[in-house]
Amino acid sequence: MSSAIVTPRTPKGVMELLPRQQIAFQRMLDTIRRGYERFGFLPVETPVFELSDVLLTKSGGETEKQVYFVQSTGNRQQSREPDMALRFDLTVPLARYVAEHERDLAFPFRRYQMQRVYRGERAQKGRYREFYQCDVDVIGKDTLPIGYDAEIPAVISRVFTDLNVGRFQINLSNRKVLQGLLAASGVSDADARMAVLREIDKLDKIGRAAVEANLTGEGIGLSADLARRIGEVVDMAGTNAEIVMALRGLNVDDPVFAAGVEELEAVTRGLAAFGVPEANARINLAIARGLDYYTGTVYETHLLDRPGFGSVCSGGRYEDLAGLYTKSRLPGVGISIGATRLFAALLDGGAVAADATMAHVFLCQLDPALQAEVFALAAELRDAGLNTEVQMEAAKMARQMKHADRLGVPFAVMMGPDEAAAGTVTVKDLRSGTQETVARDAVAARLLAALA
Amino acid sequence: MSSAIVTPRTPKGVMELLPRQQIAFQRMLDTIRRGYERFGFLPVETPVFELSDVLLTKSGGETEKQVYFVQSTGNRQQSREPDMALRFDLTVPLARYVAEHERDLAFPFRRYQMQRVYRGERAQKGRYREFYQCDVDVIGKDTLPIGYDAEIPAVISRVFTDLNVGRFQINLSNRKVLQGLLAASGVSDADARMAVLREIDKLDKIGRAAVEANLTGEGIGLSADLARRIGEVVDMAGTNAEIVMALRGLNVDDPVFAAGVEELEAVTRGLAAFGVPEANARINLAIARGLDYYTGTVYETHLLDRPGFGSVCSGGRYEDLAGLYTKSRLPGVGISIGATRLFAALLDGGAVAADATMAHVFLCQLDPALQAEVFALAAELRDAGLNTEVQMEAAKMARQMKHADRLGVPFAVMMGPDEAAAGTVTVKDLRSGTQETVARDAVAARLLAALA
Numbered sequence: 015m016s017s018a019i020v021t022p023r024t025p026k027g028v029m030e031l032l033p034r035q036q037i038a039f040q041r042m043l044d045t046i047r048r049g050y051e052r053f054g055f056l057p058v059e060t061p062v063f064e065l066s067d068v069l070l071t072k073s074g075g076e077t078e079k080q081v082y083f084v085q086s087t088g089n090r091q092q093s094r095e096p097d098m099a100l101r102f103d104l105t106v107p108l109a110r111y112v113a114e115h116e117r118d119l120a121f122p123f124r125r126y127q128m129q130r131v132y133r134g135e136r137a138q139k140g141r142y143r144e145f146y147q148c149d150v151d152v153i154g155k156d157t158l159p160i161g162y163d164a165e166i167p168a169v170i171s172r173v174f175t176d177l178n179v180g181r182f183q184i185n186l187s188n189r190k191v192l193q194g195l196l197a198a199s200g201v202s203d204a205d206a207r208m209a210v211l212r213e214i215d216k217l218d219k220i221g222r223a224a225v226e227a228n229l230t231g232e233g234i235g236l237s238a239d240l241a242r243r244i245g246e247v248v249d250m251a252g253t254n255a256e257i258v259m260a261l262r263g264l265n266v267d268d269p270v271f272a273a274g275v276e277e278l279e280a281v282t283r284g285l286a287a288f289g290v291p292e293a294n295a296r297i298n299l300a301i302a303r304g305l306d307y308y309t310g311t312v313y314e315t316h317l318l319d320r321p322g323f324g325s326v327c328s329g330g331r332y333e334d335l336a337g338l339y340t341k342s343r344l345p346g347v348g349i350s351i352g353a354t355r356l357f358a359a360l361l362d363g364g365a366v367a368a369d370a371t372m373a374h375v376f377l378c379q380l381d382p383a384l385q386a387e388v389f390a391l392a393a394e395l396r397d398a399g400l401n402t403e404v405q406m407e408a409a410k411m412a413r414q415m416k417h418a419d420r421l422g423v424p425f426a427v428m429m430g431p432d433e434a435a436a437g438t439v440t441v442k443d444l445r446s447g448t449q450e451t452v453a454r455d456a457v458a459a460r461l462l463a464a465l466a
Numbered sequence: 467m468s469s470a471i472v473t474p475r476t477p478k479g480v481m482e483l484l485p486r487q488q489i490a491f492q493r494m495l496d497t498i499r500r501g502y503e504r505f506g507f508l509p510v511e512t513p514v515f516e517l518s519d520v521l522l523t524k525s526g527g528e529t530e531k532q533v534y535f536v537q538s539t540g541n542r543q544q545s546r547e548p549d550m551a552l553r554f555d556l557t558v559p560l561a562r563y564v565a566e567h568e569r570d571l572a573f574p575f576r577r578y579q580m581q582r583v584y585r586g587e588r589a590q591k592g593r594y595r596e597f598y599q600c601d602v603d604v605i606g607k608d609t610l611p612i613g614y615d616a617e618i619p620a621v622i623s624r625v626f627t628d629l630n631v632g633r634f635q636i637n638l639s640n641r642k643v644l645q646g647l648l649a650a651s652g653v654s655d656a657d658a659r660m661a662v663l664r665e666i667d668k669l670d671k672i673g674r675a676a677v678e679a680n681l682t683g684e685g686i687g688l689s690a691d692l693a694r695r696i697g698e699v700v701d702m703a704g705t706n707a708e709i710v711m712a713l714r715g716l717n718v719d720d721p722v723f724a725a726g727v728e729e730l731e732a733v734t735r736g737l738a739a740f741g742v743p744e745a746n747a748r749i750n751l752a753i754a755r756g757l758d759y760y761t762g763t764v765y766e767t768h769l770l771d772r773p774g775f776g777s778v779c780s781g782g783r784y785e786d787l788a789g790l791y792t793k794s795r796l797p798g799v800g801i802s803i804g805a806t807r808l809f810a811a812l813l814d815g816g817a818v819a820a821d822a823t824m825a826h827v828f829l830c831q832l833d834p835a836l837q838a839e840v841f842a843l844a845a846e847l848r849d850a851g852l853n854t855e856v857q858m859e860a861a862k863m864a865r866q867m868k869h870a871d872r873l874g875v876p877f878a879v880m881m882g883p884d885e886a887a888a889g890t891v892t893v894k895d896l897r898s899g900t901q902e903t904v905a906r907d908a909v910a911a912r913l914l915a916a917l918a
Contacts, residue, residue, distance in 0.1 A: 020523050022566035022791035024513055025550055030563070032570050033508035033577060040509050052848045054825035054855030054873075056485035057492050061476055061596050062514060062552075062582065063534075071472050082515075083537050084552065086586030090535060098477055100514075100536070111482070114474035118484050120872040124855065125485060130514065134538030144513050161837070161858035172848070287841035339474040373506035385613070389739035396504045396624070403506030403576065406613035420572040421506075 027135070027143030029354050034422065037370035039357050042177060043128060046148045046351060049173035050126040053165065055150050058125045060107040062132075063098040068110055070099065071338050080133045100132035104149045104350065105335075112153055113339030121155040122162070128353070140323070142354050151348030153335055158345045160277055163311040163331055164284025166349050170315060170327055171285075171294045173351070180365060181318040184327070185298035186254075188278045188311050191261065192299070194271025195247060199240045209234050214248050217300045222249045248300040254282035257297045277310055309333045313349050323359040327351045371422035372401055374465055376444075378414045379405040380430045387434060391427070391454070398458035400465075418444060425461055429454075479587070479595030481806050486874065489822035491809050494629060495580060498600045498803060501625035502578035505617065507602050510577045512559040514584075515550040520562055522551065523790050532585045552584035556601045556802065557787075564605055565791030573607040574614070580805070592775070594806050603800030605787055610797045612729055615763040615783055616736025618801050622767060622779055623737075623746045625803070632817060633770040636779070637750035638706075640730045640763050643713065644751070646723025647699060651692045661686050666700050669752045674701045700752040706734035709749045729762055761785045765801050775811040779803045823874035824853055826917055828896075830866045831857040832882040839886055843879070843906070850910035852917075870896060877913055881906075 024030050031039055047057075063084045070078055083096035101107050104127045112123060128148040135141050150169055152162040167184045174182045192214075196207055213228045220228075222245045228234065229241035236244070243264070250257045258279045266272075278297060285295050301314045308330035315327035329349030336344050360366045375395055379388050385407075392404040403423065405414050411428075418426050428440040439457050442449040443464070452460050476482050483491055499509075515536045522530055535548035553559050556579045564575060580600040587593050602621055604614040619636045626634045644666075648659055665680045674697045680686065681693035688696070695716070702709050710731045718724075730749060737747050753766045760782035767779035781801030788796050812818045827847055831840050837860075844856040855875065857866050863880075870878050880892040891909050894901040895916070904912050 019792065020520055020790055022520065022562045022788075023517065024562075024566075025515060025517055028513040030512060031510075032567060033510055036509045036511060039511075051824055051853050052851075054828075054853050054875075056824050057488045058483075058485055059488060059491075060482060061480040062584075063477060063596075065475065065477055068472055068474065079539050081539055083539070083542060084534050085537070085548070086534050087531050088586060090548075096537070096542075098534075110474045110476075114476075115484060120869055122858070132514075134540060144515075159858040161841075164841075165856070165858070168845075283838070284841060287838040287845075289842065289845040336474075338472055341471065372503055372508050376506075386735070386739040389613075389616075389736060390741065393620075393739075393741040399504075401503050401506050404617070406574070406611040406617070417572055423506075 025143070027141065029142060029145070029358070033372075034370050035361070035368050037372055038361075038366040038368060041370065042357055042360070042366065043146070043148070043353065045176050046173050046353065047126070047128060049169055049176055050148075050150055052172065053124075053150075053169045055124045055126040055169075058108070058111060058127045059129060060101070060104075060111055060127070062130070063100055064107060064110065066095075066097055066099050068339075069101065069106060080135055082132050082134050101129075102133050103131050104129060104147050105151075105348070108149070108151060108153075108348075109336035109344075110339055112344060113336040113342075116340060116342060121153065122158060123153045124150075125153075126150045140355065140358070145352065145354035148351040148353050149329075149348060151346050153344050153346040156343050156345075158347065160280045161284050162347050163277065164281045164288060166329065166347055167281075167295045167313060168285060168288040168290050170313075170349055170351070171290045174294070174315070174327075177360075178365060179317055179356070179360060180320075180363070182294065183316055183318055184295040185301045185314045185316065186278070186281060186295060186311065187297065187299050187301045188274040188281075189308055189330075190270045190274025190277065190310055192244070192247065192274075194268040194274055195243065195264075195266055197270055198266050198268035199236075199243075201236065201240075206234065210236070210244065214244070214300055217248055250297070250299055254278075254285075254292060254295075254297050257299070258282065274310070281311055307332055311347060317359055317363075320359045320363050323355060323362075325352075326356045326359060369422055371424070373403040373421060373423045374400045374425060375402045375461060376414070376418035376421065376423040376426045377402055377404040378411070378418075378426055378428045379408045380411070380428060382408045384429060384431065384434055388429060391429065391439070391457075395427075395458055395461070398462060400458060400461055415444075425464065427457060427461075477595070479593065481594060481597070481810070485824075486822050487813070487820050489824055490813075490818040490820060493822065494809055494812070494818065495598070495600070495805065497628050498625050498805065499578070499580060501621060501628055502600075502602055504624065505576075505602075505621045507576045507578040507621075510560070510563060510579045511581060512553070512556075512563055512579070514582070515552055516559060516562065518547075518549055518551050520791075521553065521558060532587055534584050534586050553581075554585050555583050556581060556599050557603075557800070560601070560603060560605075560800075561788035561796075562791055564796060565788040565794075568792060568794060573605065574610060575605045576602075577605075578602045592807065592810070597804065597806035600803040600805050601781075601800060603798050605796050605798040608795050608797075610799065612732045613736050614799050615729065616733045616740060618781065618799055619733075619747045619765060620737060620740040620742050622765075622801055622803070623742045626746070626767070626779075629812075630817060631769055631808070631812060632772075632815065634746065635768055635770055636747040637753045637766045637768065638730070638733060638747060638763065639749065639751050639753045640726040640733075641760055641782075642722045642726025642729065642762055644696070644699065646720040646726055647696065647716075647718055649722055650718050650720035651688075651695075653688070653692075658686065662688070662696065666696070666752055669700055702749070702751055706730075706737075706744060706747075706749050709751075710734065726762070733763055759784055763799060769808075769811055769815075772811045772815050775807060775814075777804075778808040778811060821874055823876070825855040825873060825875045826852045826877060827854045827913060828866070828870035828873065828875040828878045829854055829856040830863070830870075830878055830880045831860045832863070832880060834860045836881060836883065836886055840881060843881065843891070843909075847879075847910055847913070850914060852910060852913055867896075877916070879909060879913075 082100040084098040085096040226241040226245040229236045310331035312330035314325040331347040335346045395402040426442045534552040536550040537548040678693040678697040681688045762783035764782035766777040783799040847854040878894045
């Protein structure tokens, strides 16, 4: 009598990959990591859960509605409230980490962190409840030079180039530009400013004329002149230097505006010095919205051939990372690659091989009497640096070849009694179908050369 | 008016590392991964949470008492029961994964998985509520050759050697040996057998004579002769071949016993063929306990110079992985490195460098007028493959050197006005304190050579 079968399935909203896709995903993460390390960022990992009172001290709102609480069986039995929750991003854990370990860290503290985060969002296409974020941030003590605002997109440009994602564009802006413009125009109310930013956010969809009309309409009620100036700013096109010059040409008399323009100029100059092609990182003043959290530079990154996936990498400058946890003032700048969404976009576009393979060599077994010799050859190939899967017992050749094919292994190596006696093996290239006889002593070198 | 500061802290029972320790931990994981891939295992990752009804279908008991339930805010507000829980190992998710994706996998399916698992254990030294497991398993369909039972310790021997953990020993046993001995002696009751195994488990602490006395004592009541034979078996010493021969010499007339001895022999022969030194993998029949779950070969791995840490890598053979999720019969064999505990042991013994570094080069900035040139040099060094941290604004040399020192960077590169004019830079070796002038064109090659 067998018990009932439980249908094997995952919760909704997660991305679980087959092994050959997982190889491709792992290679993507490795490339991101290598890029981050190339710029000298240090790794950090934090626990998947944080204490609720530590994680949820922010103003709350949307974030708290989406959090997953964690509770041990014992805790539940005592009907206590859950005292832990899953992280919903890597920024709050970074703030907690930096405040907790402040005395042990060297500032500016440059860290990367590549882990999964959790959001209890309604499940829908392209929205994940569990997804990877790959963050880089630089945290200063009291001050942080603007040069880091250029280094952050420089590392992303490098990583996206290494990932072969195709054409991409890091959109740069600085929140101070619009803030200064609004302040100079007498729009000082925070709600009014938010309403303006929300309208600007529609630029892509409804166009500049409609945005300007909305800005003068009921509810916001800007003057036609101011609406036109805003429309002009957010729609500015040209090279980075041209846009900086055009902003200066507006003659806005406001120190925040001036600071924003100066920072934008420093960032674009830094990017040029770092050798980042201008096509990869462009000023786009329409992305000024973002989280309230950001106070200066902001970034959004789009795959130009896959616009439907939205921004795959966003971030910006913040004035004080960890005010909730420490009295130290810790300004920072950072960015986060949404690696799960990025992978989905690349899979969709065929830019990652969904048929990646792990083993270089499949070692066949033809004769039970030669098992020990086959195992010894496997050890030799592995010692030489070849990823080697070995057939564990003699079986029909066709079955072994079918298995090797399914794994996508490029080479099969065979050693039958005649070959063992002659001190040779047969190497078959499974991609071309050709095969050759190779001295056993030379097989590792032969395969390494063929794979190089 | 500042609001109250929340004390930044993590939940109890987690291991959170400082960046330079994290580098060492990451290198440990990389080495494990490389070893697993060298043997052709394929990567799998599963979500951190599983549906409760999928995860908790087992007989339950201890495991269910330790599970962490996960609940979204919305779910809580509706006073529903939590429908998800954090994985407590990687074996149940593997069973679910293999059953769910059975048709898309090639069998024998050889996968590795390196992720964190969660157990709501009482916090105590050496017990973690969140810890890494690094599992390798081979899953067959209907049958699985015994050769895999040798490949599993072969990969662990390779990985532990590559990790430079010092002297280690993979203890091998086979549950069938003792089971067959007890069956042949008329001890057929499952509870009685468990009681015997529990006594054997004390061998290390109380010695053979006391174990034998307990086996004949009240509650178990074996005959003196049988107790002596059990004592003889679990205390057997010698080479693997000698132990196999001694087991044969016992002339136990039981098919299960005979199968156990035959499997042990096949495993040790396979290990020898794979070139695993016998010192690394030895038969130790006292480890026969383990989870009920295992049905044949079992493994436990100890660091011989750090016995206090217990087994850092355990596993074995199981007859049917996923009976709860599929009608297919899926026998398997696998092992799991407890990477968090292993790292704690290695840190404790000084076997990992807690002062690992990430950047190869710290690029100083002496003169604001040269900033663009410094940034360009940083880009060149990174393009050449050097992990490079760049000073973002000109500052006092002493302060820059102190920062580089704290990071543990081996080389600092300086370019002042004279050097820029001459087309040279100064390279300082921060370990020896020596410095030299190098042509700017040659600095990347010079540093790569010095680091090689």
